[in-house]
Structures are given as structure tokens and as C-alpha cells.
Amino acid sequence: MVNLPRKFTTIPINFIPKQFLKYQQQQVPSQRTQPFIPFSELQNQRNLLESELISALNGCTSLIQIQQTHARILRKGLDQCCYIITKLVRSLTKIEIPMESYAKLVFNQVKYPNPFLWTALIRGYCLQGLVRESVFVYISMRKENTLPVSFTFSALFKACSTVLDVNLGRQIHAQTILIGGFDNDLYVKNSLIEMYVKLGFLECGRKVFAELPERDLISWTELIVAYAKIGDMESAGELFGQLPLKDMVAWTAMVTGYAQNAMPREALELFERMQNEGVKTDEVTLVGVISACAQLGAAKYSNWIRDIVVNLGIDPTRCVVVGSALIDMYSKCGNVEDAYKVFEAMEEKNVFSYSSMIAGFAMHGCAYAALKLFREMVNMGIKPNRVTFIAVLTACSHSRMVEQGRQIFASMEEKFGISPGVDHYACMVDLLGRAGLLEDALKLVETMPIEPNEGVWGALLGSCRTYSNPDIAQIAANHLFELEPNAIGNYILLSNIYASAGRWNDVSMVRKLMREKGLRKNPGCSWLEVKKGVIEEFFAGDMAHPRSGEMKHVLEHLLNRLKAIGYEPNMNSVAYDVNDEEKRRILITHSEKLALAFGLLSINADCPIRIMKNIRMCEDCHSFMCGVSQITGRVIIVRDNLRFHHFHDGKCSCGNFW
DNA sequence: TTAGGGTTAG
Numbered sequence: 305m306v307n308l309p310r311k312f313t314t315i316p317i318n319f320i321p322k323q324f325l326k327y328q329q330q331q332v333p334s335q336r337t338q339p340f341i342p343f344s345e346l347q348n349q350r351n352l353l354e355s356e357l358i359s360a361l362n363g364c365t366s367l368i369q370i371q372q373t374h375a376r377i378l379r380k381g382l383d384q385c386c387y388i389i390t391k392l393v394r395s396l397t398k399i400e401i402p403m404e405s406y407a408k409l410v411f412n413q414v415k416y417p418n419p420f421l422w423t424a425l426i427r428g429y430c431l432q433g434l435v436r437e438s439v440f441v442y443i444s445m446r447k448e449n450t451l452p453v454s455f456t457f458s459a460l461f462k463a464c465s466t467v468l469d470v471n472l473g474r475q476i477h478a479q480t481i482l483i484g485g486f487d488n489d490l491y492v493k494n495s496l497i498e499m500y501v502k503l504g505f506l507e508c509g510r511k512v513f514a515e516l517p518e519r520d521l522i523s524w525t526e527l528i529v530a531y532a533k534i535g536d537m538e539s540a541g542e543l544f545g546q547l548p549l550k551d552m553v554a555w556t557a558m559v560t561g562y563a564q565n566a567m568p569r570e571a572l573e574l575f576e577r578m579q580n581e582g583v584k585t586d587e588v589t590l591v592g593v594i595s596a597c598a599q600l601g602a603a604k605y606s607n608w609i610r611d612i613v614v615n616l617g618i619d620p621t622r623c624v625v626v627g628s629a630l631i632d633m634y635s636k637c638g639n640v641e642d643a644y645k646v647f648e649a650m651e652e653k654n655v656f657s658y659s660s661m662i663a664g665f666a667m668h669g670c671a672y673a674a675l676k677l678f679r680e681m682v683n684m685g686i687k688p689n690r691v692t693f694i695a696v697l698t699a700c701s702h703s704r705m706v707e708q709g710r711q712i713f714a715s716m717e718e719k720f721g722i723s724p725g726v727d728h729y730a731c732m733v734d735l736l737g738r739a740g741l742l743e744d745a746l747k748l749v750e751t752m753p754i755e756p757n758e759g760v761w762g763a764l765l766g767s768c769r770t771y772s773n774p775d776i777a778q779i780a781a782n783h784l785f786e787l788e789p790n791a792i793g794n795y796i797l798l799s800n801i802y803a804s805a806g807r808w809n810d811v812s813m814v815r816k817l818m819r820e821k822g823l824r825k826n827p828g829c830s831w832l833e834v835k836k837g838v839i840e841e842f843f844a845g846d847m848a849h850p851r852s853g854e855m856k857h858v859l860e861h862l863l864n865r866l867k868a869i870g871y872e873p874n875m876n877s878v879a880y881d882v883n884d885e886e887k888r889r890i891l892i893t894h895s896e897k898l899a900l901a902f903g904l905l906s907i908n909a910d911c912p913i914r915i916m917k918n919i920r921m922c923e924d925c926h927s928f929m930c931g932v933s934q935i936t937g938r939v940i941i942v943r944d945n946l947r948f949h950h951f952h953d954g955k956c957s958c959g960n961f962w
Numbered sequence: 963t964t965a966g967g968g969t970t971a972g
Contacts (some may be wrong), residue, residue, distance in 0.1 A: 423963095453963095459963095490964075491963060493964085582967095593968085598968095626967085655969080656969050658967085663970070690971085694970045698971065726971095731972095737972095759972055762971090
């Protein structure tokens with residue numbers, strides 16, 4: 305017998321319902337034993353007919369078809385054949401006919417139900433979310449002295465994880481021990497591990513795993529996934545390393561685990577190893593890889609993955625998950641046109657595909673397209689979820705569509721029955737704040753029915769920077785310093801707001817606070833994809849690049865040409881109390897300007913210059929990019945920490961509002 | 963008849 309984890313031994317035995325214990329160790333033969341029919345006779349008479357009816361049931365996709373087949377079963381006198389009735393119950397479950405209205409009635413007509421038929425009923429209830437009912441069926445089954453089989457327990461464990469009931473799970477675990485004979489049963493044990501880890505009792509799952517005399521790949525993979533889900537990729541990696549034979553699913557679990565835990569480089573490295581070791585990949589593996597590429601956001605990865613998808617013969621128009629992942633990746637890699645091409649071609653679209661596309665449009669400043677798609681989605685009868693609303697509200701926010709945003713926010717609860725969460729409030733604060741309605745935004749924060757989090761106060765602080773409001777900024781910053789005392793960005797924002805208001809004493813105070821906490825500013829950094837696969841990195845103020853002489857020359861030349869058409873450096877973008885000359889020097893060596901200069905020197909005139917950067921672009925760099933796109937005729941695409949800016953012919957896709 | 967899948971905000 306397995307030693308249960310300590311938690312189990314503390315459960316008093318009377319915790320298990322009487323009905324369970326009554327049958328403890330009972331080995332009484334069933335009172336309702338099926339009359340003996342010689343196997344050969346069965347075979348001769350029924351085999352052909354049975355297999356024909358089974359395949360008919362397998363093919364049923366509607367209630368009418370099942371009813372017709374059922375009528376045939378009755379005509380042929382096979383209504384007592386457990387094998388066929390089990391199949392009938394499963395078919396009914398599959399098309400989601402309520403158990404009470406059909407399956408239960410059919411079951412009640414069978415005089416000698418076997419364990420598989422009982423189990424089909426248990427599974428049916430469980431899949432329809434009626435877990436208590438499925439347990440009652442189990443109790444009745446035991447009353448009838450029918451011994452459960454492996455599948456009975458895997459169904460019951462699944463039921464427990466569906467309703468998040470670990471106590472019930474423990475009782476059923478106790479049943480497997482009381483009845484006995486399941487110690488080496490991997491179906492049961494793997495379902496048990498799955499239940500524990502899904503309910504958050506990873507250590508219990510681990511213990512069951514440790515006590516298994518033999519383990520299969522499924523037990524290992526269950527645990528790897530469990531560790532990945534709680535973000536412990538180290539433990540997942542250790543288990544994966546110990547795994548004697550790894551299959552595609554185990555590899556995929558690791559790749560996906562890295563992707564889901566914001567470790568895209570590790571995900572891609574592992575995927576490369578997987579390919580080198582000759583492991584097959586399928587669309588599920590690719591979804592993890594695509595998500596990793598999206599996080600890296602570089603066009604080179606999007607080209608690379610497109611080739612892999614094509615080579616594997618996967619058709620994104622027919623696989624809604626791959627399609628949605630691709631939409632997200634293309635958007636995040638700066639290519640919203642390709643994202644839309646994938647979206648348009650998809651045969652099936654669901655809430656994920658729509659939400660990803662709406663978020664993609666929002667990210668690129670295409671608010672009208674985002675709203676149009678949202679309306680289309682609703683008209684198509686696809687119910688938006690919480691994520692969809694975040695995407696739509698972000699789109700409104702980035703395009704100053706206050707009224708539309710307010711209406712959509714109100715419709716969440718009224719029309720779609722989704723109560724706005726703290727993130728939706730953060731979007732609304734951002735929407736009002738970006739539109740300059742700082743008082744309204746503050747009022748919303750103070751009156752919202754849930755506790756504002758760092759996202760809400762952060763949105764308010766960000767708006768205070770745009771509209772230079774040091775008073776409200778101070779309120780927001782005080783909350784933020786409590787909520788996330790070590791987040792450097794808040795100190796920098798507040799200090800910049802004070803700087804642009806000329807309150808240099810307050811600036812020194814914030815800087816002192818940062819020093820005391822030992823916080824150091826993240827240096828501004830930009831990346832430029834020079835050619836396929838080659839990425840150059842530039843830091844603000846860093847003139848150590850081998851070609852910095854040429855870059856400086858390019859920038860000075862551009863500056864003179866821009867000045868001739870009215871551009872003036874924006875001194876407010878420098879948050880240091882230094883003289884104007886120094887401010888000009890700091891501005892012209894911002895990392896994205898260095899990247900732009902290098903791009904102009906090294907990228908063909910017909911190709912867009914794609915720059916990525918780690919922090920928000922300042923006003924000066926933004927107007928500089930607009931000007932350069934005008935005087936050089938080049939397309940410049942900059943991805944900052946939040947979104948994309950497409951500069952073309954003197955204008956930016958964000959409408960100077962970001 | 964047990965294992966791996968996509969969208970989120972300052």
C-alpha cells in the first residue's frame with residue numbers, strides 16, 4: 305500500500321461518507337450477476353450486428369441520429385448489451401444531451417450494468433459539470449457490489465479537479481486504497497497526479513509520483529507541466545533532464561513552459577535542440593515557438609517561423625490556435641498587415657483570433673479598425689471576454705476616443721455580463737488621462753468599487769507626465785511607492801514631471817530617494833535589425849560604436865536640414881538641470897537617434913528602418929523621426945515598450961498621441 | 963482510457 309502524504313493521514317476515517325466505508329475491503333460477489341452466455345454463441349449471433357451498431361453510434365452527431373440508432377438497438381433486442389449501451393451513453397454525452405433526460409433513463413433499463421457502463425454514466429455527469437451526481441452514481445455502483453475499474457477513478461479525479469474539490473479528491477484517493485489493486489495502475493495514478501497538481505497540491509502529486517514503482521512518460525510530463533504552470537522552470541528542467549526517454553509531448557511541454565514564463569530565448573534554444581535530436585514537431589509545439597517569437601518581437605523570427613510552418617505543411621487558415629498565435633506574433637513583430645492577412649484567411653475565427661487581431665490593431669494605432677472588428681465579432685455572435693475588452697479599451701485610449709471607450713466600458717456589464725476588473729479600470733484611467741481629463745481620471749480611481757492596483761495608479765502617473773500635472777502625479781506616485789517600492793520607472797516619471805515643471809528641488813528629492821533605495825536607472829537602449837539576423841544595439845549617449853563618427857555626421861546633417869523646415873529640439877524632454885547646450889547634446893545622442901543614423905548608413909533606401917527600444921520614446925525623438933521620414937522619404941518603424949510607431953512622410957501612425 | 967496549445971494593461 306502506498307504511504308499517503310502526511311496530509312492524508314490526518315483525515316479522520318469518518319471523514320469519508322458512510323456509503324464509501326460500507327464497502328471497505330468487501331469482496332462479496334455481485335448479487336446481480338449476468339446470466340452466462342457462451343462466448344461463441346455471442347460472437348456468432350451478435351458480433352456483426354454489434355459492430356455495425358457501434359460504428360453507427362460513433363458516427364452520430366445529432367440527437368435524431370442517436371434516437372434512430374437507439375430504435376434499431378431496441379428492435380434487435382440489444383437493449384441489455386452493456387457494450388452497446390455504454391457507447392450510446394457516450395454518444396449522448398458527446399453531443400451534450402443532459403444526462404437526466406436520456407442517458408440516465410437508458411441506463412435504468414439495463415438489468416446488469418457492467419463497470420464500463422457505470423463509468424460511462426459517471427463520466428457523463430462529470431463532463432456536464434454535475435460532479436456530485438457523478439459521485440452518487442459511484443456510490444450506487446458500489447451498493448450494487450460492482451467493482452470500479454481504472455477509468456472510473458480517472459473520471460472521478462477529473463471531476464474533482466473540475467470543481468476544485470480536493471477533499472472529495474482525497475476521499476476518492478482513499479477509495480482506490482481501500483478497494484486495492486490499483487497500486488500499479490498508471491491510468492489511475494496519472495489521473496491522480498493530474499488532479500493534485502491541477503488543484504495546486506503539487507507536493508502531493510510529486511509524492512504519488514515518487515512512490516510509483518514504475519512511471520511512464522505521462523506521469524513525468526504531468527509534473528513537468530505542473531512546475532511550468534507555477535513558474536518553476538528550474539524544477540521542470542530538472543525533471544525533464546532526468547526523463548530517460550523524451551517524446552514530442554514532453555519536449556513541447558518544456559518549450560511551451562519557457563514561452564509561458566516569459567523566457568523566449570530558452571524556448572527557442574530548446575526548440576532548436578529538439579529539432580537537432582530529430583524529434584518530430586507538430587502544431588502544438590509550434591504554438592509555443594510562435595509565442596516565444598512574438599515575445600522577442602523581431603522580424604527575423606517571424607520570417608523564420610513562417611518557413612517552419614510552411615515546411616511542416618501546417619495550414620494556419622485551418623488551425624485556429626496556430627492562426628491566432630501568428631496574428632499575435634506578426635503584430636508584435638511590427639507587421640500588422642501580415643497579421644491581418646492571416647486573420648482574413650482563417651476559416652474558423654474565435655474569441656482568441658478576434659482578441660489578438662484587435663490587440664494588434666490597438667498596438668499599431670489603428671483604433672478604427674479595432675473598433676470595427678469588435679463590432680463584427682459581436683455581430684458574428686462571438687462573445688468577447690475580459691481580454692477582448694482590454695484590447696478594445698486600449699485601442700480607444702491610444703486614439704483619444706473617450707466617448708466610445710466610455711460606452712464600451714458601460715456595455716461590459718450591461719450587454720455582456722462581464723464585471724469590469726481592475727485592469728479594465730486601469731484602461732479607463734488611461735483613456736481619461738491620455739485625453740487630458742486628469743480630474744475625471746482621479747475621480748474614477750477614488751470611486752472605483754475595487755482596490756486600485758499599480759496599473760491604475762501607473763496609468764494616472766503616466767498621464768500626469770503628458771499633461772505636466774505635478775500635484776496629481778504626487779498623489780499617484782505616493783501610492784505607487786507603497787505598492788511597488790522598487791519599480792524604478794515610477795521614480796523616473798515623477799522626477800521627469802517635476803523637471804518639466806521646473807521644480808528642481810523636488811527632482812533632487814526624488815533622485816535622493818532613488819539613491820537611498822539603491823535603484824539605478826535603466827539605460828535607454830535601442831536595437832536595429834541591420835539585415836536578416838543581424839541586430840545592432842545602441843545605448844543613449846554611447847559614442848563608442850566603431851562608426852560613431854559617421855553617425856554623428858549624419859545626425860548633425862539631419863539636424864540642420866530639419867531646423868531649416870522649422871524643427872527645434874524639445875528641451876523639456878531632458879530631465880536634467882543642465883544648460884541648453886548640454887541638453888542639445890543629450891537629445892541628439894538618444895539611443896533611437898543613434899539607431900536611426902546607423903540605419904540610414906546601412907539599410908537600403910527601399911527598406912523600412914525597424915527600431916526597437918526598451919522605454920518610451922521622448923517627444924523630441926518622436927518629432928525628429930517624423931521630420932526625418934519627411935526629408936528622407938524613408939519609412940521608419942519604432943517599437944517602444946508599449947506599441948508601434950510607423951513614421952511615413954512626416955506623420956506618425958499614433959497621431960502624435962502615445 | 964491518463965500528458966503538451968493562442969489573446970491582457972501604466
